[in-house]
Amino acid sequence: MRTAYAATSSKLRILGFHGVEDLERFGVLIDAICDRYQPVGESEVAAALIDGVPLPAHAVWITFDDGLASTFEAGPLLAARHVSATAFVCPRVLDDGGWLWFQAAQAALDRDELIDVDGTPLTLQQLKGMDDVSRRRVHDRIAESLEAQGVESPTPVTTVTLGEWLDMGHTIGNHTWDHPCLDKCSPSSQVDQMRRAHRALAERGFRPRFFAYPNGNWTPEAAAEAEALGYVGSLLFDHRLSSVSGDPHRISRLRIDSDATLDRTLSILSGAHSAAFQVVAR
Ligand SMILES: [Zn+2]
Known part of the structure; x- marks a missing residue:
């Protein structure tokens, strides 16, 4: 592990979290990360990508996807540790609230409800693999059923909360309007998803x-659309260490849970876990 740590010091690690389930535990995790790695924020990564400004050795960038309420509760904890994080949000549920499709599907599955097309049951993974138009039809049915049963959608995040997040030194990124898998959308709806999210964030x-x-x-x-919108970079979820010298719209990211054990976290950060993951994935 120590060898991998030294050998990969010039690599950027981008951690991709979602919600933060347990703030205290997450604080311990962030402390352990800050002991061994150098947190960098969006502006440093942007400077590296645009102007080639070198990143510090063992650089790590903390990111969160989906804009969940619990993510923003971790803002003060990160700021107190001088960590500038980036939250990628879907404006469809900003202020108004409601379900992102995978949250509704999970809520239905948790209630042992059948998600099906013509009687064939579907898993979350199978929903991700459906073409977007069909997947939306399934979602509308699920959301309607949850509403009829009085199941509450997740706590909405507001523009005010995002403003407070920025005031703490964090940043906001685009994660599409309502989170379709873009490879299952038509080219025009991909562009629409990205532009609509961009506009909604700019208007705020x-x-x-x-x-x-x-x-x-x-x-x-x-x-291509990220480039056209003037974005500096676009992030994947391929569980690899990142580089700022390759395609800026294909930057690797390591997936991690906020309640991961310390051992697992350090293994993911070392790159050793990433190599093992790639072998398994092959
Ligand atoms: Zn997401």
Whole structure:
């Protein structure tokens, strides 16, 4: 592990979290990360990508996807440790609330409800693999059923909360309007998803500079649109250490849970876990 640590000091690690389940435990995790790695924020990564400004050795960038309420509760904890994090949000549920499709599907599955097409049951993974138009039809049915049963959708995050997040030194990125898997969308709907999210954030005074592909699913159309919108970079979810010298709209990221054990976290950060993951994935 020590050898991997030294050998990969010039690599950037981008950690991709979602929600933060247990703040205290997450604080311990962030402390352990800060002991061994050098936190960098969006602006340093952007400077490295645009102007080739070198990143410090053992650089780590903390990111969160989906804009969950619990993510923003971790803002003060990160700021107190001088960590500038980036949250990738879907404006569809900003202020108004409601379900992102995978949250509704999970809520239905948790209630032992059958998600099906013509009687064939579907898993979350199978939903991700459906073409987007069909997947939306299934989602509408699920959301309707949850509403009829009075199941509450997740706590909405507001523009005010995002403003407070920025005031703490963190940043906001684009994660599409409502989180479809872009490789299952038509080219025009991919562009629409990204532009609509960009506009909604800009109207609220935010200036997103990075994009994160929902589920990490890269497409050439989305990469081109990120470039057209003036984004500095776009993030995958491929569980690899990152580099700032390759394609800026295909930047690797390590997936991690906020309640991961210390051993697992350090293994993921070392790159050893990443190499093992790639072998398994092959
Ligand atoms: Zn996501």
